[in-house]
Amino acid sequence: MMLHHFKKKHFIIMSVSFLSVYLVLLIIGGVGPQYSIVRDANQPMTVCSGSPNNCTLTITPATPVLTWTDSIGALSKSNRNLALYTQINLFDTNSSISSLKIPMRIKLVGVDSERQYDVSTTNQTFPTQCSSRQCQSFLVVNEIGVDYPAYTVTIDLFGFDNITSVEQIDFTFQYVNSSYALFEMLVRLIFVIITVCAFAGFLFSLRKFNWRQWTTEQRFMVLILPALFFFNITSGVGALMIDDFFKTIFISVLFYFWFVIFDGIRKNGTEYSYIKFYVPKIVLAVSFFLSSLVTMSIFEYKQKHDPLSINPSYTMIIFGVISAIIMIVFLFYIVYLIAKGWITTKTLPFINIKLRLLLLLSVFVIAALGLGILFSWIDSTGRNAIQFFSYSGLVNLYIFALTILYLPHPNSDMLYQNLNRDGAELPHLRLDKDKEEEEFNEVYL
Structure with missing residues (x-):
């Protein structure tokens, strides 16, 4: 040597x-x-207000019961990827629920100064485990590569078992810190x-x-x-x-x-x-x-x-x-x-x-x-x-x-x-x- x-x-x-x-x-x-930035959505999706007994949702097959839309901007390619996480919040009286299956349709639209671009549309049922009043958060949007300065997410929620036990759904955006x-x-x-x-x-x-x-x-x-x-x-x-x-x-x-x-x-x-x-x-x-x-x-x-x-x-x-x-x-x-x-x-x-x-x-x-x-x-x-x-x-x-x-x-x-x-x-x-x-x-x- x-x-x-x-x-x-x-x-x-x-x-x-x-x-x-x-x-x-x-x-x-x-x-x-820090590696990533976490930003709460502007507003949650309120499923049932008040109590489960007062929930007036009309569940129709193949028809969304609720729709949620939000936008996020000031993005660049250095942000690398855009993710949206969802967390289910239950009523106190339904803390015994251990799991849920949430059917959703997610539409992601890219927006720039000229026009909008349809990025993806996904129909999927998301399983989640629940404990006490909250369920585990799960990923509903995972866009690899940020190609547009702004994105709009539209989520259609379909009916599912124990939907009246859900008080609201919180959404959180996450992307790489530029x-x-x-x-x-x-x-x-x-x-x-x-x-x-x-x-x-x-x-x-x-x-x-x-x-x-x-x-x-x-x-x-x-x-x-x-x-x-x-x-x-x-x-x-x-x-x-x-x-x-x-x-x-x-x-x-x-x-x-x-x-x-x-x-x-x-x-x-x-x-x-x-x-x-x-x-x-x-x-x-x-x-x-x-x-x-x-x-x-x-x-x-x-x-x-x-x-x-x-x-x-x-x-x-x-x-x-x-x-x-x-x-x-x-x-x-x-x-x-x-x-x-x-x-x-x-x-x-x-x-x-x-x-x-x-x-x-x-x-x-x-x-x-x-x-x-x-x-x-x-x-x-x-x-x-x-x-x-x-x-x-x-x-x-x-x-x-x-x-x-x-x-x-x-x-x-x-x-x-x-x-x-x-x-x-x-x-x-x-x-x-x-x-x-x-x-x-x-x-x-």
Whole structure:
């Protein structure tokens, strides 16, 4: 591994700096703007006024018994999505009701300065569980992507069992805070700029060497940094499929990198063929990428064609389970490789502290990333500023640290010239060349 440029104190300083910057990012996320804005509708829908005994609703099949209309404006594309939640309020005398099924027809109309546009019309029965005087709120409008500055919602309520037990229905609009969207985009822009600079600087540092002379880690960084660029450039404002596609590519490349590097530490000093060493790892990474891509495609299709459905399709469940199983296998496999690599470092006293710090840093990132994927804490946007910084900041700092770690030694060109002239082997290509590495540091540092 290309670890000559760093001594023990350099690794300790880098680790402390990594944790310090990450802590600062979490603090910034904690004081950042809130993710969503919740706004109550102008007025509720009064179903029965007074008491259930005085309810005079006339229930006719296929005819709405009540109609509610409200509008919301001052929206922009940065608000990302518009949701409308409904909550049923019961009379005190009917607190024993445990569930209701509410049939509704919801019409959503987009409004701009020129005219109105019919966005969607949905007929659906919404089940809800009740306790005491209130029932659980449920989603009746879920518009992915805000294309108009204002929307008008019209809801027709049809008759249902125990309708006379309902006093009123409250409505609440919810959408992404534009301040948060701007905040996230600025942070992503900063990460993108740093990534571009890091990639350009890394390539510039390798300009004197033929690509065949690059270490495995350096070749990986040339692949990981562009993947990180596209991971950062997603904003959640555009197509979610594109955002998730780039995110999945980056995670798959990162897993493949971990497989190769950690298994390389475990098999240090042993000969292995290309097919037996690399192909199984490629198959694992590609299988995760494909299963995740299929799951995301089904999810986005369902979001567009049935955004109010609360039950995932069987196909989505199957591929979701497959992705989860693959992720669990990945985590166990990486834990195994790290454990074996940790044991291997005991036989390498000179670079023991260096490899262990690298392994500990990687374990921290792998644990956070794995848990985030399994529990859906990582998505295209992040649900709050802390969550966004927790994962986006962690991943970026980790890749930037690896970029610094795998930079070639300032005097590597002198070393290459001497070794090429003498026909000697490069000392940094093997982990067990402790004495040669120590001599190299004494001569060239």
